[in-house]
Amino acid sequence: MSLLSVADLRLTFGGLVAIDGLSFSVDEAEIVSVIGPNGAGKTSAFNCVTGFYRPTSGRITLRGRDLPGMRPSAVAGLGVARTFQNLRLFGELSVLDNVRAGSHLWLRQSVLDALLHTPRYRRSERECTEQAHHWLDFVGLRGDRYGQARHLPYGEQRRTEIARALARRPDLLLLDEPAAGLNHGEKAEMLDLIRRIQALGVAIVLIEHDMGLVMEVSDRVVVLNFGREIADGRPEDVRRDPAVIEAYLGGDPTAMRDETDESDGKDGSATARKDGAGEDDEGEDEGAGRETAGRENEQRETAGKDSAAGGDADA
Numbered sequence: 001m002s003l004l005s006v007a008d009l010r011l012t013f014g015g016l017v018a019i020d021g022l023s024f025s026v027d028e029a030e031i032v033s034v035i036g037p038n039g040a041g042k043t044s045a046f047n048c049v050t051g052f053y054r055p056t057s058g059r060i061t062l063r064g065r066d067l068p069g070m071r072p073s074a075v076a077g078l079g080v081a082r083t084f085q086n087l088r089l090f091g092e093l094s095v096l097d098n099v100r101a102g103s104h105l106w107l108r109q110s111v112l113d114a115l116l117h118t119p120r121y122r123r124s125e126r127e128c129t130e131q132a133h134h135w136l137d138f139v140g141l142r143g144d145r146y147g148q149a150r151h152l153p154y155g156e157q158r159r160t161e162i163a164r165a166l167a168r169r170p171d172l173l174l175l176d177e178p179a180a181g182l183n184h185g186e187k188a189e190m191l192d193l194i195r196r197i198q199a200l201g202v203a204i205v206l207i208e209h210d211m212g213l214v215m216e217v218s219d220r221v222v223v224l225n226f227g228r229e230i231a232d233g234r235p236e237d238v239r240r241d242p243a244v245i246e247a248y249l250g251g252d253p254t255a256m257r258d259e260t261d262e263s264d265g266k267d268g269s270a271t272a273r274k275d276g277a278g279e280d281d282e283g284e285d286e287g288a289g290r291e292t293a294g295r296e297n298e299q300r301e302t303a304g305k306d307s308a309a310g311g312d313a314d315a
């Protein structure tokens with residue numbers, strides 16, 4: 001049985017079909033990348049798996065257990081952790097406390113324990129802090145872990161978010177554009193970190209625009225275009241698939257080469273550039289319109305979730 005199974009997933013927002021019949025599975029300790037142009041439905045798929053969105057139809061199961069309808073906290077409790085495209089750290093809290101927030105899922109203490117500072121409470125708090133240090137070491141955090149998270153450089157904040165997700169001890173980790181905004185050296189470190197997470201036995205679903213990283217690290221690649229799945233296979237097969245080259249890269253086969261050497265900029269992806277979906281191109285083509293709509297909706301979603309879901313910022 002697969003760890004995660006997504007079958008015929010469909011998600012609509014009014015008349016807009018964000019996901020149109022997506023099916024894929026992820027085995028234990030496997031790395032599956034989900035790629036596609038801006039607005040293809042990648043983050044929406046993550047949101048369906050993690051309980052942030054309720055799919056219109058289709059099935060999502062984790063070790064055979066149905067997920068749709070569960071709250072994000074319940075999905076997290078089953079061993080699914082995620083990071084966000086736009087970082088969601090608690091900026092005012094220390095780096096360490098951000099990661100401790102991930103470990104709290106495992107604490108065995110009651111409100112009474114906390115109020116009375118019982119030995120059990122002190123023991124579990126100590127364990128939580130040790131765990132947080134462990135995961136910060138694991139991700140290779142160099143910055144000050146006692147300072148406020150918002151003062152860390154961007155790349156270090158990304159590592160902190162991954163440390164917090166790992167502190168939940170997930171079986172499945174969903175990483176939404178972990179290399180976005182990183183420079184060349186940081187991307188190489190991210191690749192190494194993803195491999196080390198896999199070596200722990202954790203399965204990873206990766207959304208990433210950096211084709212070099214995707215091709216290097218993935219066991220399988222699923223390609224989405226306008227909500228539809230157009231390919232699912234090994235990286236070397238997917239990069240040669242004519243449908244992928246045509247739909248995703250505008251017919252330019254060289255665009256799927258490792259481009260990490262060519263651009264270190266934020267979202268330095270051939271996809272973003274080649275399909276003309278830049279934010280300045282609003283209304284020029286369908287892709288641009290979808291991206292703009294996506295950003296606006298993401299902001300709405302973020303605002304809504306942050307207030308509605310409370311602790312879901314760390315879900």
Ligand SMILES: Nc1ncnc2c1ncn2[C@@H]1O[C@H](COP(=O)(O)OP(=O)(O)OP(=O)(O)O)[C@@H](O)[C@H]1O
Binds near residue numbers: 041044
């Ligand atoms: N909450 C929402 N309300 C309305 N439409 C939404 C919402 N969330 C996503 N969409 C729409 O669904 C489509 C897919 O968006 P999604 O963010 O999943 O794409 P994506 O592939 O992750 O894009 P990107 O690479 O830019 O992050 C877009 O057209 C987007 O505008």
